Structure formats: C-alpha cells, structure tokens
Amino acid sequence: MPSSSAADAAGSAISTDARIAGATLAAPPPAPTTPPQPVALRLALPKGRMQSAVERLLADAGLELGGSERDYRPPLAGFDTKRLKPRAIVQMLASGTRDVGFCGLDWVRDEGADLVELCDTRLDPVRVTVAAPAAMAERLAAGAPLDRPLRLASEFERLPLEWAAARGIELDLVRSFGATEVLPPEDADAICDVVQTGSTLRANGLVEIEDVLASSTRLFANRRALDDPTKRERIDELALVVRGVLAARERVVVEVNVDADALDRVVALVPCMRRPTVASLAGDAGFAIKAAVPRTALARLVPALVAAGGRDVLVSRLEQIVP
Numbered sequence: 526m527p528s529s530s531a532a533d534a535a536g537s538a539i540s541t542d543a544r545i546a547g548a549t550l551a552a553p554p555p556a557p558t559t560p561p562q563p564v565a566l567r568l569a570l571p572k573g574r575m576q577s578a579v580e581r582l583l584a585d586a587g588l589e590l591g592g593s594e595r596d597y598r599p600p601l602a603g604f605d606t607k608r609l610k611p612r613a614i615v616q617m618l619a620s621g622t623r624d625v626g627f628c629g630l631d632w633v634r635d636e637g638a639d640l641v642e643l644c645d646t647r648l649d650p651v652r653v654t655v656a657a658p659a660a661m662a663e664r665l666a667a668g669a670p671l672d673r674p675l676r677l678a679s680e681f682e683r684l685p686l687e688w689a690a691a692r693g694i695e696l697d698l699v700r701s702f703g704a705t706e707v708l709p710p711e712d713a714d715a716i717c718d719v720v721q722t723g724s725t726l727r728a729n730g731l732v733e734i735e736d737v738l739a740s741s742t743r744l745f746a747n748r749r750a751l752d753d754p755t756k757r758e759r760i761d762e763l764a765l766v767v768r769g770v771l772a773a774r775e776r777v778v779v780e781v782n783v784d785a786d787a788l789d790r791v792v793a794l795v796p797c798m799r800r801p802t803v804a805s806l807a808g809d810a811g812f813a814i815k816a817a818v819p820r821t822a823l824a825r826l827v828p829a830l831v832a833a834g835g836r837d838v839l840v841s842r843l844e845q846i847v848p
C-alpha cells in the first residue's frame with residue numbers, strides 16, 4: 526500500500542497554502558474601468574475648393590485638424606474623419622457610412638439625397654444656372670419651341686432634368702466632366718453649371734438664362750445618425766460650435782465710455798443682441814457700455830457713438846457666440 530507520497534504531501538501543502546491565501550487576502554481590487562469613450566462621429570470633410578474655408582471654420586470652433594493636408598484621415602479627437610470630394614460626401618451621408626459632413630447644397634439636391642441640413646455656413650456661395658450662346662439664350666428665355674430636344678451639357682443630372690420638365694422642354698442631356706462652358710455650340714446647345722463670379726461664362730460667350738438653385742457649403746447629417754441618442758448629442762454639439770463661430774464672425778464687441786448725461790442717448794444707439802451691458806466706472810467717472818453689434822453696423826455706429834458723447838471706443842473680435 527503506497528504510503529502518503531511526496532506528491533500528496535505537496536498537493537496537500539498547496540491546497541493548504543491556497544486556503545490560507547484565500548482566507549487571508551483581501552478581495553481582489555476591481556478591474557480598472559476605462560471611462561466610457563464618447564462615440565466617434567464619422568465626419569466627412571470636403572477635399573478641394575471648399576476645404577480651406579471649412580477647415581478654418583472647424584479650427585475657429587476649437588476643432589483643429591492634425592496631420593498634413595494630404596492626409597485623407599486627418600486626426601481630430603472624438604471624430605473619425607475623412608477628406609472626400611463633395612459629391613462622394615453626399616452619397617456617403619445618404620447611405621449612412623458617414624454621420625455628418627460638409628458639402629454643397631447643389632450636389633445634395635442633384636443626388637436627391639434625403640439629408641438633414643444642420644447649418645448653412647454661407648461659405649462658397651454659388652448659383653447653378655442655365656446658360657447658352659446669345660441666340661439660343663434668347664429663344665429659350667422667350668419660351669420659343671425647338672424643333673428637337675435641347676442638347677444641354679451638365680455635370681448635374683437631376684437639376685437640369687427638373688428645370689427642363691418644369692418648362693416642358695424635351696432634354697437631350699450631355700454629361701460633362703468639367704470645362705462645361707466650352708461645349709456650346711458644337712457639342713451642346715446650352716449648359717447647366719455652377720456660376721460664382723460669372724467670368725467663365727463671359728469668357729466663353731455664354732448668356733445666363735435662369736438660375737436653378739442657390740448653393741453654399743452646408744453641414745448635413747444622416748437621418749439614422751440623428752436617431753441614435755449618443756450620436757445625436759455629439760452632432761448637436763458640433764452644430765452648436767459651428768453656428769457659434771459663424772454668428773461670431775458677423776458681430777464685433779463694442780465698448781464705449783460715457784458720462785452720465787449721455788448714457789441713455791448712447792445706449793439707444795447700440796444695436797445689441799439683447800440689452801447692452803452697462804457698468805459704472807470707478808470713482809463715479811461715468812459708465813462703460815458693452816455690446817456685441819453686427820459688423821455691418823460698425824462703420825456708421827462708431828461715428829454716431831462719438832457724436833452722441835461716447836469716448837474711448839474699443840472694437841474687438843469675437844470667437845464664438847452661443848445664445
């Protein structure tokens with residue numbers, strides 16, 4: 526009969542140690558919990574002509590992109606970013622692979638994308654316009670019937686088709702891929718294209734017939750992203766700071782000192798957001814009036830304040846206004 530083996534002894538020793546350990550050790554410390562990470566919003570940023578203005582807007586809102594300009598996924602804390610051509614942004618927002626993004630209203634309408642517009646930045650304002658060489662422009666403007674479908678060149682599709690349908694014009698759409706203005710008269714009768722200054726139309730002898738749409742860079746969101754409460758919160762935060770920067774660009778802070786007898790007169794002149802702040806100067810030396818006024822009012826306001834008895838006028842920029 527085997528005697529109690531060394532192995533048994535060892536096993537018993539081990540289990541005894543384990544019991545001792547179990548009895549004497551305090552409960553293990555809870556596993557470290559990482560604080561819940563905010564959901565990373567999938568943000569689409571326009572690459573190309575809209576890029577610099579949008580990125581300046583974000584930087585002014587405290588959302589400075591990292592990396593280089595050629596980095597198509599520029600680092601931005603709390604966001605999963607991608608730089609994309611504006612038309613691709615519209616498609617990805619519509620499909621839901623991106624949550625929010627900046628793009629032009631023109632491509633949103635042309636794609637028929639069902640997106641939620643959060644904010645019109647009013648950056649890069651353009652018109653989508655139908656234009657043609659003078660003789661054709663005259664005929665179309667007069668509503669004169671054509672003996673064949675109108676050959677209209679455009680990078681857009683839905684916008685010119687809707688324009689023609691609303692006027693009972695049969696359309697032969699010539700899809701263009703840039704330099705649309707060069708197509709008439711040989712390759713097209715008319716065009717539907719983006720106009721900013723009008724210099725490309727003029728340089729190519731085209732006359733505007735009718736505006737189809739006014740467009741600008743806007744912030745759009747996917748509908749399903751807005752239905753998700755955690756994403757919604759982040760999207761609302763983004764829209765709030767972007768709107769805050771845009772509002773701040775339209776106003777400046779004006780500060781002016783006045784004697785007591787001029788106070789009411791000067792206060793009445795100030796076109797502020799609510800009511801101006803009025804504070805007493807030390808030693809009963811009069812009052813300081815402070816207000817955020819529309820930038821467009823400034824050129825007339827400052828002389829008027831001085832004429833009404835204002836002194837020491839200070840004008841300063843604002844970074845954000847969140848009402």
Ligand SMILES: Nc1ncnc2c1ncn2[C@@H]1O[C@H](COP(=O)(O)OP(=O)(O)OP(=O)(O)O)[C@@H](O)[C@H]1O
Nearest residue numbers: 572573574575611629631632649651703719721740
């Ligand atoms: N002068 C402009 N010409 C064309 N698009 C403009 C202009 N200004 C603003 N946009 C807007 O830019 C968006 C198109 O941007 P994008 O960078 O793709 O321009 P593009 O000129 O079509 O590109 P590309 O440089 O590749 O030809 C549209 O939403 C359009 O409304």
Ligand SMILES: O=P(O)(O)OC[C@H]1O[C@H](OP(=O)(O)OP(=O)(O)O)[C@H](O)[C@@H]1O
Nearest residue numbers: 703704705719720721722723724725726
């Ligand atoms: O009214 P304007 O100030 O002249 O600007 C409008 C022009 O600018 C864009 O062309 P772009 O230079 O992007 O070339 P593209 O036509 O090849 O896209 C647009 O397609 C128009 O042609």
